[in-house]
Amino acid sequence: MSTDHGHHLENPDKSGPPPKIEVIGSVADAPPPPEGAEAMTILVTLPPKSPGAPPHRHSGPAYGYVIKGAINFELEGDPVRVVRAGETFWEPGGDVIHYQDGNHLADEESAFVVTMFCAPGQPMLTVVEPEELEARRDRRAPRS
Template identity: 85%
Template sequence: MSIDQAHAHQLESPDKSGPLPKIEIVATVPGAPPAPEGAEAMTILVTLPPDSPGAPPHRHSGPAYGYVVKGAINFELEGEPVRVVRAGEAFWEPGGDVIHYQDGNHLADEESAFVVTMFCAPGQPMLIPVSPQELEARRDRRAPRA
């Protein structure tokens, strides 16, 4: 069964005067981690100026799901190689004890923007910077870089 079949939605409109919406699956995350108990869901829009490095290495207290609305971003999680996520594509990260190394603008001459929904543990900030000492201690967990 394809993703589209597994997540198909049947819509019937009581107002027959207009067309039904088009629904497209952009991404799914099988086995995604649950949100922390009592989590606050927060959706933010991040706009990156041309050539912006984005946030410094950090982690989130819960999972985060995002969608690039304009441009392209460099996306790197601990243990995974850097990948470029382009407008119209989605990304996710599990949160918790996983370092998010990069979320910078891949483009040197255009803005890029993404929307992300995070599930933050109560009393925790949405973004927790990682110290240089911890980055060094976990150096072996970062995927090789070109």
């Protein structure tokens, strides 16, 4: 994080302690949302062993926070990583394929909250067809 995002709020009425503000994730040089974007925040709950959504993309950037459990997260060109409760993730949207967002746990639910900035008139999520996945196979990070 290159910018100091620390915050301290005075409490003028002194009826209780001031709120604690803690930065839990930050994205330097984040892509701007599409012009006229609709921002939406959704809660995704994944049952044990759920693979999540099929490979897809978003029309704008998305920023998320895992609130429970752990998820497998994979964007085109990056290796799969596990994002655990209390950790954040983001994706730039646009042409980048989001390969995985499934539950990492076989015996517990996992859940995350994500805010997406969708281009006007576009769906929140567009599934990538198998033919395109095959054509872009060389862009996917090696899998172990």
